[in-house]
Amino acid sequence: MAKQRIVSTSINGNPVEFLAAPRQTLLEVLRDNLDLIGTKEGCSNGNCGACTVIFNGRPVDSCLVLAVEAEGGELETIEGVALTDGLHVIQDAFLGQAALQCGICTPGFIMSTKALLEENASPSEDEIRFHLAGNLCRCTGYDKIVRAVQQAAEGVTN
Amino acid sequence: MATVEDRQFRVEPFPGGTPGNQRLVEEGRLPDYDVVGTRPIRHDGTDKVTGRARYGADIKLSGLLQGYVLRSPHAHARIVSIDTSRAAEVPGVHAVCTNADMPSADHRAGDLGEGMVDWYHLNQNVLANDKVLYTGHAVAAVAADSVHIAEEAARLIEVEYEVLPPVLDVREARGADAPVLNDDVRTDRQPAGETGDTPTNVAKHFHYEKGDVDAGFAAAELVIEREFTTETVHQGYIEPHTATAFWSPDGKITVWTSTQGSFMIRMQVAELLDVAISKVKVVPMEIGGGFGGKIAVYLQPVAAVLSRLSGRPVKLNMDRSNVFDATGPTPGSYMKVKIGVDAEGKITAGEAELLFEAGAFPGSPINPGCMCVFACYDVPNGRIDGYDICVNKPRSNAYRAPGSTHVALATETIVDEICEAQGICPVEFRLKNAVKEGDERVDGVTYPPVGMWETIKAVELSDHWQSPLEGPNRGRGIASGFWFNFGGNSVVAATVNEDGTVSLIEGSTDIGGTRASVAMQLAEILGIAAEDVTPTVVDTDSIGHTDVTGGSRTCHATGLAAIKAAEDIQAQLRQRAAMLWDVESEQVEYGDGATLTGPEGKTISFQEISGKLTQTGGPVVGRGSVNADKHGGAFGTHIADVEVDPDTGKVQVLRYTVVQDVGTAIHPSYVEGQMQGGAAQGIGWALNEEYHYGDDGRLHNASFLDYRIPTCYDLPDIETIIVEVPNPGHPFGVRGVGEVPIVPPPAAMANAIFRATGVRMRSLPMSPPKMLHELLASDG
Amino acid sequence: MPRVHIPAPARDLTGGEVELEVEATSVRRLIGALDERFPGFADRVLEDGELKPGLRVAVDGHVRAMGLLAQLEPDSQVHFLLAIGGG
Numbered sequence A: 001m002a003k004q005r006i007v008s009t010s011i012n013g014n015p016v017e018f019l020a021a022p023r024q025t026l027l028e029v030l031r032d033n034l035d036l037i038g039t040k041e042g043c044s045n046g047n048c049g050a051c052t053v054i055f056n057g058r059p060v061d062s063c064l065v066l067a068v069e070a071e072g073g074e075l076e077t078i079e080g081v082a083l084t085d086g087l088h089v090i091q092d093a094f095l096g097q098a099a100l101q102c103g104i105c106t107p108g109f110i111m112s113t114k115a116l117l118e119e120n121a122s123p124s125e126d127e128i129r130f131h132l133a134g135n136l137c138r139c140t141g142y143d144k145i146v147r148a149v150q151q152a153a154e155g156v157t158n
Numbered sequence B: 001m002a003t004v005e006d007r008q009f010r011v012e013p014f015p016g017g018t019p020g021n022q023r024l025v026e027e028g029r030l031p032d033y034d035v036v037g038t039r040p041i042r043h044d045g046t047d048k049v050t051g052r053a054r055y056g057a058d059i060k061l062s063g064l065l066q067g068y069v070l071r072s073p074h075a076h077a078r079i080v081s082i083d084t085s086r087a088a089e090v091p092g093v094h095a096v097c098t099n100a101d102m103p104s105a106d107h108r109a110g111d112l113g114e115g116m117v118d119w120y121h122l123n124q125n126v127l128a129n130d131k132v133l134y135t136g137h138a139v140a141a142v143a144a145d146s147v148h149i150a151e152e153a154a155r156l157i158e159v160e161y162e163v164l165p166p167v168l169d170v171r172e173a174r175g176a177d178a179p180v181l182n183d184d185v186r187t188d189r190q191p192a193g194e195t196g197d198t199p200t201n202v203a204k205h206f207h208y209e210k211g212d213v214d215a216g217f218a219a220a221e222l223v224i225e226r227e228f229t230t231e232t233v234h235q236g237y238i239e240p241h242t243a244t245a246f247w248s249p250d251g252k253i254t255v256w257t258s259t260q261g262s263f264m265i266r267m268q269v270a271e272l273l274d275v276a277i278s279k280v281k282v283v284p285m286e287i288g289g290g291f292g293g294k295i296a297v298y299l300q301p302v303a304a305v306l307s308r309l310s311g312r313p314v315k316l317n318m319d320r321s322n323v324f325d326a327t328g329p330t331p332g333s334y335m336k337v338k339i340g341v342d343a344e345g346k347i348t349a350g351e352a353e354l355l356f357e358a359g360a361f362p363g364s365p366i367n368p369g370c371m372c373v374f375a376c377y378d379v380p381n382g383r384i385d386g387y388d389i390c391v392n393k394p395r396s397n398a399y400r401a402p403g404s405t406h407v408a409l410a411t412e413t414i415v416d417e418i419c420e421a422q423g424i425c426p427v428e429f430r431l432k433n434a435v436k437e438g439d440e441r442v443d444g445v446t447y448p449p450v451g452m453w454e455t456i457k458a459v460e461l462s463d464h465w466q467s468p469l470e471g472p473n474r475g476r477g478i479a480s481g482f483w484f485n486f487g488g489n490s491v492v493a494a495t496v497n498e499d500g501t502v503s504l505i506e507g508s509t510d511i512g513g514t515r516a517s518v519a520m521q522l523a524e525i526l527g528i529a530a531e532d533v534t535p536t537v538v539d540t541d542s543i544g545h546t547d548v549t550g551g552s553r554t555c556h557a558t559g560l561a562a563i564k565a566a567e568d569i570q571a572q573l574r575q576r577a578a579m580l581w582d583v584e585s586e587q588v589e590y591g592d593g594a595t596l597t598g599p600e601g602k603t604i605s606f607q608e609i610s611g612k613l614t615q616t617g618g619p620v621v622g623r624g625s626v627n628a629d630k631h632g633g634a635f636g637t638h639i640a641d642v643e644v645d646p647d648t649g650k651v652q653v654l655r656y657t658v659v660q661d662v663g664t665a666i667h668p669s670y671v672e673g674q675m676q677g678g679a680a681q682g683i684g685w686a687l688n689e690e691y692h693y694g695d696d697g698r699l700h701n702a703s704f705l706d707y708r709i710p711t712c713y714d715l716p717d718i719e720t721i722i723v724e725v726p727n728p729g730h731p732f733g734v735r736g737v738g739e740v741p742i743v744p745p746p747a748a749m750a751n752a753i754f755r756a757t758g759v760r761m762r763s764l765p766m767s768p769p770k771m772l773h774e775l776l777a778s779d780g
Numbered sequence C: 001m002p003r004v005h006i007p008a009p010a011r012d013l014t015g016g017e018v019e020l021e022v023e024a025t026s027v028r029r030l031i032g033a034l035d036e037r038f039p040g041f042a043d044r045v046l047e048d049g050e051l052k053p054g055l056r057v058a059v060d061g062h063v064r065a066m067g068l069l070a071q072l073e074p075d076s077q078v079h080f081l082l083a084i085g086g087g
């Protein structure tokens, strides 16, 4: 097996070092090595968004990022979204709007939404739908997800 | 007696929803509940928005090995030999298995409650040893220290194949010179017919007949007969299949998996591995979607065998291409349907010939297809023939209202043509022909109270139907659909806690909010808040046999079990109160507001008495166990507005409304979610989704990039109108909701496309290339 | 008397009769009575004394969980259907 490398990153605000083989994806390392299983795998080739994390402020499919590329970067995963004293407004909005059924897509949607609202605090419905088009949900038909993002945007701006 | 036509209805917002979430209300009849019909936050919600919920692939165990399954590159071949010796020598490999490591199976039918399985065929589907029947068919598996080692080792397994010609089309596969996939298959004539005696791909022939069909057509003023085709599609759940198993030295097998039915997995694992069901414990993990595709076993028995061989727990995960290649799908079909109507637009006769792909082994949903094809209408004379035909594609599985979506495309498109030809409004035609209580289906079954007519009424009264659609290349279509729903076995146990809350345990895996809807029914009976019930889904050793979460049965049947458990608690609490007050329990009533009342104005609240259980005889546990058989069938009618781009053939959905009779909506948000999600799947099926096979039988689009399911950018808001015609077989009137909404969309879209373009699409998917081809042909 | 709907593929045995009245108090007895009148009927619906795998009995429009043991009322309507798998 090819030689493993030490990778230094920050994950959810904490410095983290991990060992990674060159061919391991960030998704694999998050889930298997670091036990951050909230990031989900739906396709492992960049087509479903279930594995979305925020990497240096931008949403990325972690199945398309090699773990070694995370060197020196800042990562945010679903585990870092809730506040110590409660849920984030986006999480509250997803619950309040019943924006999940099976919930496997939910961490990815929440990370994409967080990235969107950090960039554009009051997106139009069209902008929401465009921005989230890389995240697949097979259960909801997206209607309630869009409502949740709208509710969250109101919460973020107020 | 007032007829249904005299009753007064209105459409209004459903409380607590957004403006697009509405309901049909009948004047003077509003349901009156405290918990039912409200929208509490689901109990498992926080875990699911924080990433803490554990799905199938999230299980970690000490000593866990990872596995890899070697799959067939051929669509049809005989396995001459399998040599695993080189794989077994790879460092880090702990076990290699083939079908030879499983007990041999014989041809016996197994009853999975809602469907049948032939154990020999299932054994061959899990790991083939005789023939491979589709690309991706599993032939061997490896367990190793890492999935990468397992994969490398699996590539060293040498399988010698004798390649055979594949057959992919149902019409070809039933021909006399088609290659026969399974030499043990004979045509079984159903129901209650005889079985043929020559090997064939036609596994079943269903035949239903009612009235005098020829006379019915002779009496018709207009008869329309059309042919339709649909392609193979996949359920498309986002979570791939996964299974982890540990075969303990004491002979006990534990399986952690994501499934719609842990008891069905237990039965299949036990049967295929020839152990008693009590030796198998299935621990249901959270499940990332199923839609009918996560009932049959694939990986579970293989992981168990690898565990037995290695002495370690073994995890097997599919990747997305495995999911498309080897699981699901729902069949492609060929259908010929004929309907006759008299001068007044009343149906006089219907006839249907339906050919469904079974895939590699018998078992397509052809029977429900036959029973649904004319289910929405009062058809006095009918003849239906349906065929289940093996082809070299994965063994087909249930997909939301299995079979009904196919046949609705045919019937509802012809109905629209009839309306066009006779100048009748499609709403009026459906109001006139809709089935009502007492009407008999072609299969002979008579309807109990049903809400088909009411869904049409709601369409007529809706803002959507009443708003004109203007502009070029735009059109509006409607279509209806039916599903039976189901009852079945469910068990609930509910323990009263000292603080006045209830812990509820159940065996129904929760795919879309059923923890909440089951807990709410218990709360309604007890008069407590939904939040005061804590529902937990437990493993097969911890609760009684519970059938699958599927068939739209969970809210109905597990809900019934919860109601029984609540009533059991009430009865026990009345005894406890009687003991406290030194009266007879018959003198105690469990009344509104969760209060027990006795003689001389004595009262005690549920909360208070919960704190006095130890001193009155110990904890109180309510039990509810049902084999429910009073489920109510349900209907939906959808309205679609589309715009067709004349240059590209792309169809854009502009506005979409789902109307459905759900009996009673327990948690309206999750009812709306089912209606919206089902419609979205139906729209995907209508416009884009299909398996692309090469002539060699290889699947060319086994990824989400090439098998495109709808994204949120492809869809508009999906409006909902909940219709509540109570099911007399449930105390609150629940019918079930999950399946009906996938049925009408392809037909509603086809009808809308016709109004937009003048072109009738009779082949799914109505994708841009096909659409453009038809548009150009119609111009010429 | 309970009435039984004869499935189309079994009407070769009943000379084309679609619906029959049969004196019986349970589904099992009904099948026995039908088999006496139309020899071979029981073989079409039973295997080793049980309903054939997948075959279900509906009484008054509802598939009965009790199968052969389901009781019949004088006005019951009986159907033979195949199990329907949901999604």
Ligand code: FES
Pocket (backbone or CB within 6 Å): A040, A041, A042, A043, A044, A045, A046, A047, A048, A049, A050, A051, A052, A061, A062, A063, A064
């Ligand atoms: S798992 Fe990364 S995009 Fe699907």
Ligand code: FES
Pocket (backbone or CB within 6 Å): A099, A100, A101, A102, A103, A104, A105, A106, A136, A137, A138, A139, A140, B238, B288, B289
């Ligand atoms: S909630 Fe199931 S995939 Fe989105």
